[in-house]
Amino acid sequence: MNFKQLTYFMAVADELHFGRAAERLGISQPPLSRQIKQMEEEIGATLFNRGRSSITLTQAGERLQIRGRDILNRLDDTRLEIKRIGQGAEGRLRIGFVGSSTYGILPNIIKSFRASYPSVNLSLSPMNNAQLHRRLVGREIDVAFSRPALNDPDFAVKKLMDEALIIALPDSVDTGSRRVADLRRLATHNLILYPEYPRPSYADVVINACQEAGFDVPLRVFTMDLQTALSLVAIGEGVCIVPESVGTAQRNGIKYLRIEPEIARTALSINYRLDEQGVHVRNFIAVAQRVARRLF
Numbered sequence: 001m002n003f004k005q006l007t008y009f010m011a012v013a014d015e016l017h018f019g020r021a022a023e024r025l026g027i028s029q030p031p032l033s034r035q036i037k038q039m040e041e042e043i044g045a046t047l048f049n050r051g052r053s054s055i056t057l058t059q060a061g062e063r064l065q066i067r068g069r070d071i072l073n074r075l076d077d078t079r080l081e082i083k084r085i086g087q088g089a090e091g092r093l094r095i096g097f098v099g100s101s102t103y104g105i106l107p108n109i110i111k112s113f114r115a116s117y118p119s120v121n122l123s124l125s126p127m128n129n130a131q132l133h134r135r136l137v138g139r140e141i142d143v144a145f146s147r148p149a150l151n152d153p154d155f156a157v158k159k160l161m162d163e164a165l166i167i168a169l170p171d172s173v174d175t176g177s178r179r180v181a182d183l184r185r186l187a188t189h190n191l192i193l194y195p196e197y198p199r200p201s202y203a204d205v206v207i208n209a210c211q212e213a214g215f216d217v218p219l220r221v222f223t224m225d226l227q228t229a230l231s232l233v234a235i236g237e238g239v240c241i242v243p244e245s246v247g248t249a250q251r252n253g254i255k256y257l258r259i260e261p262e263i264a265r266t267a268l269s270i271n272y273r274l275d276e277q278g279v280h281v282r283n284f285i286a287v288a289q290r291v292a293r294r295l296f
Contacts, residue, residue: 006068008025008036008039046058096125096144100147100268101145112287132271145268146271154274156276160270161295165243165244165263191210191239195225205266233254234254
C-alpha cells in the first residue's frame with residue numbers, strides 16, 4: 001500500500017460512493033475502482049462491501065479508515081512543522097559565548113530573539129575562544145560570541161560592540177575618591193588573567209596592552225574564565241582588567257575604576273560559518289545587529 005492508494009481509499013471511505021469519491025479526487029471512476037481493487041489484493045483483505053445500490057466498510061476497512069486518518073493528520077502536521085522550521089519559526093539554535101558577553105548585550109539579544117521567535121529552542125554554552133572555534137568548525141554550535149573575533153577564512157564575522165578596558169579590584173583597596181586607575185600603582189598587586197590556556201587569548205590582549213602602556217605586569221595569576229577571575233578579585237587575590245560592560249553589574253567585594261589614558265579597546269563579535277544556510281542563523285544575526293545598533 002502506498003500513499004496514493006491510501007488517499008484514494010480515504011476518499012471512498014468518507015464518501016461511501018465511488019462516483020463522488022472520483023469527483024473529489026479529480027479522476028474518473030474506473031481507475032479509482034482499479035486502484036482500490038489492487039489495494040485489497042495487495043493487503044489481502046476486502047475493504048468494502050459492494051452492494052447494488054450502496055457500499056459499506058468491512059471491519060478491515062473501518063480499521064484502515066481510523067489508521068489512515070491518523071497517518072494523514074500526522075503527515076499534515078509534519079508538513080506544517082517542516083514549513084515552520086524552514087521559515088525560522090520553529091527549530092533550534094546552538095549558541096556559544098565568552099563569559100564577558102553576558103554583561104549587557106547578550107541577554108538583550110536573547111530576549112529580543114525570543115520575543116520574535118518564541119518557538120525556536122535555544123541552546124546556550126559558555127566557552128573560551130579556542131572552544132568556540134573548534135565547535136563552530138565541527139558544526140556543534142551555530143553561532144559564536146567571541147572576544148576578539150575568531151580568525152578563520154571559513155567564518156563570517158560581525159562586530160557588535162567596541163569598548164574600553166577597565167580594572168576590577170577588591171573593594172578593600174583604599175582608592176579614596178578616585179574613579180580612575182593609575183597602572184603604576186598596580187605593580188604591588190597580582191594581575192589576574194584569563195584564560196590560562198590555550199594561548200594566545202584575551203589574556204595576551206591584556207598583557208600586550210599593559211606592556212605597550214609601559215607596565216610590565218610583574219605579578220601574574222592565571223585562571224580559566226572571567227567568573228573565576230572575578231571571584232579571586234572579590235577575595236583579595238589581585239586585580240583584573242576586564243571589558244567596560246563587566247562593570248555594569250555590581251558584585252560584592254569588587255569595585256571598578258576607569259583606566260586613563262585608555263590602554264586598549266576590545267571588540268565583541270558574532271561569528272558563523274560562511275556556508276551556513278539556515279534561516280535561524282540569519283534571523284539571529286539580524287536580531288543581534290539590530291540590538292547592537294540600538295544599544296551602541
